[in-house]
Every structure is written in structure tokens, then in C-alpha cells.
Amino acid sequence: MNSRKLKIAFLVVKNIARGGGIEKYTLELGSRLVRRGHEVTVYSMGHYGEVAFECEGMRIVPLPCIQHSALEKLTVSAAAAFKLVFSGEKYDVVHLHSVAAGAFAPLLRLRGYRCALQMHGVEWHRTRWSAFGRNMLKTLEWLSLKGAHAFTAVSNTQCNFYHERNGVEMRYISTGADIKDHQPVQEIFKLGLEAEKYVLFASRLVYEKGAHYLIPAFRALDTDFKLVIAGDAKGEEQYKKQLVDLAEGDPRIIFPGFVEGRALVELFSNAAVYVQPSEIEGLSIALLEAMSYGNCCLVSDIPENREAIGEAGFTFKNKDTNDLNAQLSRLLSDPALRKSVAVQASKRVETEYNWDKIADEFECLYREVAK
Numbered sequence: 001m002n003s004r005k006l007k008i009a010f011l012v013v014k015n016i017a018r019g020g021g022i023e024k025y026t027l028e029l030g031s032r033l034v035r036r037g038h039e040v041t042v043y044s045m046g047h048y049g050e051v052a053f054e055c056e057g058m059r060i061v062p063l064p065c066i067q068h069s070a071l072e073k074l075t076v077s078a079a080a081a082f083k084l085v086f087s088g089e090k091y092d093v094v095h096l097h098s099v100a101a102g103a104f105a106p107l108l109r110l111r112g113y114r115c116a117l118q119m120h121g122v123e124w125h126r127t128r129w130s131a132f133g134r135n136m137l138k139t140l141e142w143l144s145l146k147g148a149h150a151f152t153a154v155s156n157t158q159c160n161f162y163h164e165r166n167g168v169e170m171r172y173i174s175t176g177a178d179i180k181d182h183q184p185v186q187e188i189f190k191l192g193l194e195a196e197k198y199v200l201f202a203s204r205l206v207y208e209k210g211a212h213y214l215i216p217a218f219r220a221l222d223t224d225f226k227l228v229i230a231g232d233a234k235g236e237e238q239y240k241k242q243l244v245d246l247a248e249g250d251p252r253i254i255f256p257g258f259v260e261g262r263a264l265v266e267l268f269s270n271a272a273v274y275v276q277p278s279e280i281e282g283l284s285i286a287l288l289e290a291m292s293y294g295n296c297c298l299v300s301d302i303p304e305n306r307e308a309i310g311e312a313g314f315t316f317k318n319k320d321t322n323d324l325n326a327q328l329s330r331l332l333s334d335p336a337l338r339k340s341v342a343v344q345a346s347k348r349v350e351t352e353y354n355w356d357k358i359a360d361e362f363e364c365l366y367r368e369v370a371k
Contacts, residue, residue, distance in 0.1 A: 006092040006366055007039045011080045011101040012063070012073070015048035016055050018260065020204050021175070021285045022097050022120060025154075028176060031056035032359040041091070043080035045072060048234070069235035070133065073100035074140070080104075085111050092370040096148060099123050103140040105147025114369045117148035119158050119170065121282035121304075126208050150369045154283040157303040173362060175308075176355040177288035179346055185270055187263040191228070191254055193270070196335075198226040199328065200271035200295075202259070203278075203286050204233045205240050210277030210300060210319075212239075215246040215253065217324040225252070225332055230267060232258040268293045272338060273331050276305060277316075277324060283308055288353050291345040296338035298327055310352075312344035 010030060013023045030040045034057035044051055046062035053060050063083065065076035081104035084094070096102040096117045105115045124137035145151070145162075151170040153159045159170040185195050199218060203209045211229055218227045229243060247253040259267060268274070274290035274297045281287075281304040288308060290297050297313035299305040306315060314331065317323040331338055 004367070005037045005039065006033075006363075006370060007090065008033060008041070008366060009084070009091045009094045010040070010042045011094060011096050011104075012043045012045065012076050013097070014045045015051055016042055016044060016058070016060060017052065018049055018258075021282070024285050025120075025175060026097070027056065028355045029359055029362060030058045032355060033363070034058055036359070036363070043076075043083070045076050073098075074103070077101040077104055081107055084108060084113065093366045095366075096144070099137060099140040099144045102144025102148060105144055107147075109147050109149070115148040116150045116152065116365060116369050117144050118173075119151070119153040119162070119282070121280060122158065122161060125280050127279060128207050150365060152365060155281075155304050155307055157307055158282065171361075171365060173358060173365070174353055175283040175285050175288055176353045176358045177285065177292040177349050178355060179350050180265065180268070180289075180293050182293065183262065183265045183269045185266060188266045188270070191256055193226060193228070193254075193267075195270040196272045197224070198228050198254075198271060199332070200228050200230065200267055200274045200290070201276070202228075202230040202264070202267060202274075202290075203276070203284075204236075205229070205231045205243065206233050206236055207239055208279045210279055211243055212246060213277045213300075213319060213321050213324055214275055215243060217321045217328060218253070219247070219250055220325050221329055221332070223252075223329075223332055225272060227253045228267060228271075229253065229255050230257075230259045230264070268295065271295055273298055273328065275324075275328070276300065278302065278305065279319060281305060281308075288349055292349045294342035294346040296331060296341055297345060298324075298331060308353075309345075310348055312341050312348045314341070 010026050013026050016023050016027050033040050040058040042058050043061050051062040063076050063079040065072045077100045094113045094115045098120050102117045108115055124134040152173045153170045154175045156172050159172050162168045162170050274295040276287050276299040300318040301315040302318050316327040
């Protein structure tokens, strides 16, 4: 077995200690790589809260960027790429998260860096972008696919898409989650919540996550259950206002903002139903987290959600508020039906989405790239 220790750079994350899906992925994978003796550096945006220079054995390098939702990923990726090029720091592998960082793969390749591109979704499919934005993302995608030495995606759906559209062979390496211990209601009691008496949405508050379908679907229910819309997103004030307006002051709907620590664990532990109404996904870490707690999960029937959930949950028609309402009504009125998928959900995570297995697969990929 190859025991060579690797020097790995991740480009780029927001704040590894407080971020979303890519941040969670980097934290779980990078910390495991460190424990296996590898040296890991993470290039990070410097404006998403305080950024420590070390996290779980990983070196964190904060960088400046243009603080605008459409430009921050690209500009911080440029800063990271040029820092590598001009510093001359040596890495065996540069792990590029999606196309903003991937667009600099040709430059990094010219300077002798070996690059692995990881796709977390088809970026230009996201509905937030204008025609100009979609075309720009297609250009970044083209550069990414031309420049990297190896390619991986978090769902089979994406691997098939890029094979059929671009002729690119992408290796499937999934998102992961750990099986979690249940925590009783303590912190979230302050929000007026009781165990098994609320519906949970926990994600970034951006349009493609679909909370604007969930709120009217829930409001049309005659129920004493509550709805928790947990999450936040910088630069999305207009969308967040839209969600509050949709709630129209319904006292059953709670917006706790960004939740972390014990309170987040309790939210996942005690939800009656976890709902993911997203229009587009890579392979959602939040959904796998919900499954890892043995939650009853109800998701939009996009391919990535169906791939994640298998037979261990329920689906509704994507973007269909009426069907979402009907499925919620059925699940909230039938505790036995909700419980019927609990063991399946956690077992599916344990067998299919194991972080240690993912770390094994990335070690193999990195060693191939570093040759």
C-alpha cells in the first residue's frame, strides 16, 4: 500500500467553521486527511466571520475578494490561484471546488500544479443567473474541464450529465454524513418548539433551495404543527424578505436565522418531517444530515434528491406547491408512516454516504493525480 504523505490544497471555501455544503465537505474530508498524516491547506474568503489560521489540523489561508454574490467566488479563486503561482508553494494536488476555482486550472497546470476538479452541481442550471451569468459560467466550466487532470462529482446524475454532454469521465465520489445521536429538546424550547411538532427546512436561503414553495404549502394546512425555516445567506436580502412576506405573519412559521451547535442538532433530532423543496442540487449534505438522524424526509423529485434518498423517504413534484401541501398533510397526519422510513434513512447514510469511505476514495484519486 502507498504510504506517501501528500500535500493538498483546497480552493476555495467561505468560512470552513461556519459555511454551507462545500465548507462542510472540506471540513470532513480535510480533517480526515490530516489524521492520516497528510498536510492540508485550505484557501478561504476572509470576510465570512472570523477565520482562524488553523482548523482541525488544516492550515487556513484567508484571502480578499470582491464582496458581491456574483463575483466573490471568482475573485477569491483568482486571488488563491495567483498566490499559488507567485509564491511557488509546492502541493502534490490542488483540489478545485467547482468551476469558479476550476477556471484557473489551465494557469495552475502551466505552473506545474496537478489539479483535481470536484463538481457540486451544474452551476449554470441555477435559476438565479441572468443569460449573461449563465454564459459566463459555461465559459468557466469549459476552462475547468480543459485544465484539470482529474474530475469527480458528488452524484451519479452529474457524472452522467458531463459524460453525455462533454464526453468527460467523472469519478463518482459522494457527499457524506455521520450517524448522529438524538438530542432532546432543550435549546429549541426557547423557539416555542416541541419534539415531533414541527416541520424543518435547514439550508441557505437562496432561490434554488425552494423555501418559497414550502411556505405557502404549509400555510394552507390546517395544523398546529410549526414550520422552521432555518438558515441565512449573505447578499440575499430581497429573497429573505420575499419569504417573510409569504409567511404573512403566520405565528406557526419561525425564522431563527443561521443555527449552529446544540440548537441545530436539536432541530434535526426532533423534527416531525424534514423538507427539501430544492429546484437544483449537487447532492445535499443537509438532506444527508437529516437522514442521518433518522428523520422522515420529504424532497422534490429532482434526480439528485431521488438519488440521495432512494426508498428511505418521500417525494413530491418539483415546484408543485399543491402536491407538496398534499404530501405534507399525509405525513403530518400519520406518525406511523413517518416512522416507517426512520431506520432506512439512517442505514442508507451509514452504508452509502460514509465520510471515511469518501476519504479513502479521495486518497486514491489524489495519488493517481500526483503521479
